Amino acid sequence: MDAVDESAPRFDAFAASCPSRRLLDTIGDKWASLAVVALGLGGRMRYSELSARIEGVSQKMLTQTLRKLERDGLLTRTVTPSVPVRVDYELTPLGLTLLEPICHLKEWAEAHMAEVDRARDEYDREKLQT
């Protein structure tokens, strides 16, 4: 390794202290990123809307995920004490900024996932021939 410019925020994801590690704890969570994207596309959404939109998520996981994202300041939780309670979730400005990099990943997935699938098939076929 050659000299590292300290003014450039180098990617020390390898050190356990790097923010990158904790970023993975946030968006690396399957449901968390889906929730962010859902709110990014849908704007303000109710709990039941999110639940319906994100197929396969249990209410335990959804609640847990939303709490986590609220704690991280990525979304707001608004309770309207009507007759049946109404709760709305919405991305904060900070949450909206996360939407962009996530969409880059989305585009990568859409563009290259077919290649990944082909690679998998090939790999699996080779291994089965053993």
Place this chain on the structure above:
Amino acid sequence: MDAVDESAPRFDAFAASCPSRRLLDTIGDKWASLAVVALGLGGRMRYSELSARIEGVSQKMLTQTLRKLERDGLLTRTVTPSVPVRVDYELTPLGLTLLEPICHLKEWAEAHMAEVDRARDEYDREKLQT
């Protein structure tokens, strides 16, 4: 399920069948993304180099992760049958394309992680006052 237009690659991360879900299985894995980044910065690397670079990873997880990435066609594994075996890992062209969107996330983390931390502190303080 209603009719699905197969030509339009819309972002159905919410449908369990969408590539986005499987993308999360790949880069959502803590060690996988770190390995990709390590190889992105370091080029061709040996197993021991990766092990040293990615702090805190067990050899079980590292091996498992590398196999997964190899299977997905993101990196190549080259065995040199010398006296002690030498194994090198290197990103494929496909793996290199993944590096870009991951770096966008990295930049987001470095730019906003402080805000996240502040939000957390505030959230925790409010909750403890209950």
Place this chain on the structure above:
DNA sequence: CGGGATCCCTACGGATACTG
């Protein structure tokens, strides 16, 4: 409606020991 609390099971992942 939007959760909180509980039970329970599994698979993720670390530590250790062995091999080509």
Place this chain on the structure above:
DNA sequence: CAGTATCCGTAGGGATCCCG
């Protein structure tokens, strides 16, 4: 050196019941 195999604890996460 670069793994594979095994054991084993723990936490992730589903199902269920209940509450404001």
